[in-house]
Amino acid sequence: MAASAAEPRGSAEPTGRNHGLWIFAIWLPLAVIVDVLLYFVYGPHMPPGTMSDSAASQQFDIKVMSVLAAPVMVFVLVYAIYSFVVWRHREGDDEDGPAIYGHARIQATWITVTAVIVLFLAGFGSYELAWPGFAGAGAGQGPSPVWKPTDGTPVQVQVIGNQWRFTYRYPQFGGFETTALYIPVGVPVQFNVTSLDVIHDFWAYQLGVKADANPGVNNVAYTTAKHVGTFTVRCDELCGLWHGAMTNQGQVVSVADFQAWAQQTETQLASVTAMLPPYATAYDPTVVPQMSKAMVKGGLLGGNGYYYPPNDPSQP
Numbered sequence: 001m002a003a004s005a006a007e008p009r010g011s012a013e014p015t016g017r018n019h020g021l022w023i024f025a026i027w028l029p030l031a032v033i034v035d036v037l038l039y040f041v042y043g044p045h046m047p048p049g050t051m052s053d054s055a056a057s058q059q060f061d062i063k064v065m066s067v068l069a070a071p072v073m074v075f076v077l078v079y080a081i082y083s084f085v086v087w088r089h090r091e092g093d094d095e096d097g098p099a100i101y102g103h104a105r106i107q108a109t110w111i112t113v114t115a116v117i118v119l120f121l122a123g124f125g126s127y128e129l130a131w132p133g134f135a136g137a138g139a140g141q142g143p144s145p146v147w148k149p150t151d152g153t154p155v156q157v158q159v160i161g162n163q164w165r166f167t168y169r170y171p172q173f174g175g176f177e178t179t180a181l182y183i184p185v186g187v188p189v190q191f192n193v194t195s196l197d198v199i200h201d202f203w204a205y206q207l208g209v210k211a212d213a214n215p216g217v218n219n220v221a222y223t224t225a226k227h228v229g230t231f232t233v234r235c236d237e238l239c240g241l242w243h244g245a246m247t248n249q250g251q252v253v254s255v256a257d258f259q260a261w262a263q264q265t266e267t268q269l270a271s272v273t274a275m276l277p278p279y280a281t282a283y284d285p286t287v288v289p290q291m292s293k294a295m296v297k298g299g300l301l302g303g304n305g306y307y308y309p310p311n312d313p314s315q316p
């Protein structure tokens with residue numbers, strides 16, 4: 001009787017309720033439900049879809065990160081709501097809630113859980129950077145890619161950024177250049193991304209491909225399309241007035257359709273291709289004046305419509 005009278009007035013939990021256990025018991029089922037919904041219900045609709053192996057791999061990464069992040073978010077919300085309900089201020093109660101500071105078990109749990117999550121994400125992220133098929137996850141790898149597709153010879157597509165549109169050259173088909181972008185399904189594609197002026201960024205959303213287009217640099221990105229269809233290309237680096245309009249659509253088609261299109265276009269554009277600079281991994285527009293003199297002298301320039309000069313240091 002005396003003990004109960006001596007108990008601090010307004011003590012939060014005269015019954016000794018185990019708050020940690022309660023919060024855990026509320027959090028656990030909620031976290032499991034949210035994770036299952038995220039992975040299995042929303043997951044298949046997460047960006048950027050599954051049109052290519054790199055896109056599918058990115059969607060998987062986002063699913064995994066969501067499944068790891070959601071329980072943390074749920075814990076924050078459960079803890080906040082629990083605090084509002086259980087530890088809210090009551091009339092005549094001037095005591096603080098239970099202290100976390102100096103609580104060894106809570107501290108050890110906090111450090112362990114956060115360390116495991118961060119270290120797992122570091123390992124997972126490093127591995128996924130090289131995946132799928134260790135071909136670099138659809139990102140630009142610079143001029144000498146570390147990760148290359150191992151299944152067959154890639155179809156080469158050069159992406160040329162230019163204020164304000166992308167054009168595409170196909171070196172395996174005579175190097176013709178066009179504004180149309182076609183790639184075959186089921187075959188590795190190597191995008192050689194460069195620019196003629198400022199920095200652009202080739203972003204083929206549904207393919208999960210994204211690579212900076214730097215003048216004078218060849219930035220290589222790989223992907224393998226998994227099914228036919230249309231994808232959107234946008235410039236994703238602010239590149240001037242009409243940056244927002246720098247977009248076009250690409251097509252993933254069957255291998256036979258791609259071959260037919262490429263061969264037909266090669267024939268159709270042959271006379272134009274003859275006026276282009278020879279295919280190179282990068283072009284340097286700043287050499288125009290010197291080039292022009294040489295080409296005028298050699299009868300190369302004038303009516304031939306040279307569009308941009310080859311990056312050939314041996315030229316005068």
Ligand SMILES: [Cu+2]
Binds near residue numbers: 238
């Ligand atoms: Cu651009």
